[in-house]
Amino acid sequence: MFNFRGFIKRAAAVALALVISFAGSGAAAYAKTTGTTDAEKYNSYSYNYKVKDYSTTFTGTQTSIDVECYYETFSMSGSGKAVKKINKFFKNLAKGFNPEDILEYAEMYADDQNAEDGMTYYDTNKAWVVYNDGKYISVTMDRYWYAGGVNNIFHDGYTFALKTGKRASVTKITGLTMDQIREKIRDYIRDFGTMDELVTSYIDGLTATNINYYLTKDKQCVLTFAPYTIGNGGQACELVIDLK
Numbered sequence: 001m002f003n004f005r006g007f008i009k010r011a012a013a014v015a016l017a018l019v020i021s022f023a024g025s026g027a028a029a030y031a032k033t034t035g036t037t038d039a040e041k042y043n044s045y046s047y048n049y050k051v052k053d054y055s056t057t058f059t060g061t062q063t064s065i066d067v068e069c070y071y072e073t074f075s076m077s078g079s080g081k082a083v084k085k086i087n088k089f090f091k092n093l094a095k096g097f098n099p100e101d102i103l104e105y106a107e108m109y110a111d112d113q114n115a116e117d118g119m120t121y122y123d124t125n126k127a128w129v130v131y132n133d134g135k136y137i138s139v140t141m142d143r144y145w146y147a148g149g150v151n152n153i154f155h156d157g158y159t160f161a162l163k164t165g166k167r168a169s170v171t172k173i174t175g176l177t178m179d180q181i182r183e184k185i186r187d188y189i190r191d192f193g194t195m196d197e198l199v200t201s202y203i204d205g206l207t208a209t210n211i212n213y214y215l216t217k218d219k220q221c222v223l224t225f226a227p228y229t230i231g232n233g234g235q236a237c238e239l240v241i242d243l244k
Contacts, residue, residue: 046077049127054099060110063117067106071097074127074139085165086137089158090127093141097125105147122146131215136161136168138214140224155236157214157224169208174221174241178208181241185223188239189230202229219243 053070073094076083102123109115123145131138136159143154159168171178182203189195212224223239230237 047129048075048077049073050075054103056103058103058106058110060107060112060115062113063110063115063119065106065110065115066118066120067102067123068120069099069102069123071099071125072127073125074129080165082160082162082165086160089160089167090139099123102145102147109148116148119148121148130157131159131217134162136173136215140214152227153236154226155224155238156212156226157222158212159214167209170211170213170221170223171208173213173215173243175244176241178206181211181223182206184241185230185239188237199230215243 049072051070051072055066055068055070057067058065071094074090075087102121106121109119109121123143125141125143128140128142129137130140138157138159141154141156141158143152145152145154159170159173160166161168170176170181174181176184185203185206186195189199212226214222214224216222219242221241221243223241225237225239227236
């Protein structure tokens with residue numbers, strides 16, 4: 001259990017710095033860059049990245065620990081239903097980011113007599129638009145988490161139909177059935193992982209709309225898997241399916 005009140009007191013002392021900024025813009029909790037999209041007829045004229053930064057330094061009795069902690073999210077401009085649906089998805093996704101965890105670790109470690117001086121802890125999340133043809137848009141989220149020995153790398157892809165705002169069906173994109181996709185995943189795991197009960201249950205629970213993936217300009221569909229789902233250790237995994 002983490003001390004929420006303690007976190008609020010700490011957060012009040014953390015300077016919210018700009019990770020991305022326009023020249024001449026004033027200090028603020030959020031920064032923004034924009035990009036364009038071809039999906040004009042779906043009321044999706046542009047998209048934005050916003051960054052909330054919790055980075056700080058804890059100086060304890062034994063050492064000083066730097067914490068690089070920020071969350072960058074993605075949103076589309078416009079008032080269409082599809083745009084609102086996509087934005088709601090990423091807004092809900094952002095709620096899962098909790099900076100308190102890494103701040104708690106750093107604060108405790110700074111008072112550890114065995115602590116190594118000058119370490120940096122990380123909990124960072126970057127958003128990228130990697131594909132947009134006016135019909136589909138793919139956004140990836142790259143998250144890095146490190147706390148002095150514990151290291152996790154997340155790389156997730158999310159693809160949406162700009163006409164509806166819904167997550168695009170991977171079966172429609174690839175022309176494969178879910179059974180065929182599951183078999184590709186099993187073949188992929190056999191090359192480096194372990195097909196145990198938990199992995200089998202995870203694969204069986206994948207559907208055409210909840211599986212994470214992104215599209216590329218090279219006509220590929222890249223399935224993304226979080227650490228500890230189908231692979232060994234804290235590394236994210238990817239499975240590339242070539243499109244016709």
